[in-house]
Amino acid sequence: MKQRETVSMTDDEQIGLLSSARKMQLATINPDGTPHLVTMFFGLTGGRIAFWTYRAAQKARNLDRDPRLTCLVEEGEDYFELRGVQVAGQVRRIDDLEGVTEVGRLIAARMPDVPADALDAYVSHAARKRAAYIVEPLRVASWDHRKLLG
Numbered sequence: 791m792k793q794r795e796t797v798s799m800t801d802d803e804q805i806g807l808l809s810s811a812r813k814m815q816l817a818t819i820n821p822d823g824t825p826h827l828v829t830m831f832f833g834l835t836g837g838r839i840a841f842w843t844y845r846a847a848q849k850a851r852n853l854d855r856d857p858r859l860t861c862l863v864e865e866g867e868d869y870f871e872l873r874g875v876q877v878a879g880q881v882r883r884i885d886d887l888e889g890v891t892e893v894g895r896l897i898a899a900r901m902p903d904v905p906a907d908a909l910d911a912y913v914s915h916a917a918r919k920r921a922a923y924i925v926e927p928l929r930v931a932s933w934d935h936r937k938l939l940g
Contacts, residue, residue, distance in 0.1 A: 799932035812900045815862040818852035833896025839925040840893045873934040884922040893922035
């Protein structure tokens with residue numbers, strides 16, 4: 791068996807990592823072709839990554855021009871602790887206030903230290919200036935180096 795097959799995560803393991811993580815690395819494509827890489831909070835809807843950003847943000851402008859992106863969720867410090875899920879795909883943009891607010895709530899629900907009433911007020915206020923995105927996966931790669939230890 792190839793090492794790649796040994797460390798690959800099952801679908802359930804991938805969803806488990808995505809469900810427990812709050813942040814991801816998001817790569818979009820700048821106008822000059824270079825990557826634009828940022829850390830984003832995210833949520834899950836129907837097993838898909840969902841995030842929001844200000845409509846005028848560089849990442850939003852990049853995605854308007856070219857909907858391709860890559861998302862990386864990873865954890866671990868030592869080699870035999872590393873695990874991650876990389877999703878390459880395209881985004882579906884959501885502009886209606888109800889849809890944007892729903893994505894905002896998905897993200898806010900993963901913030902355990904903020905009171906729910908404060909989050910609701912923040913989400914409702916912030917949604918008016920934001921667009922939301924759902925990632926439609928085209929390619930998924932995963933690894934869990936803990937599996938190398940047997």
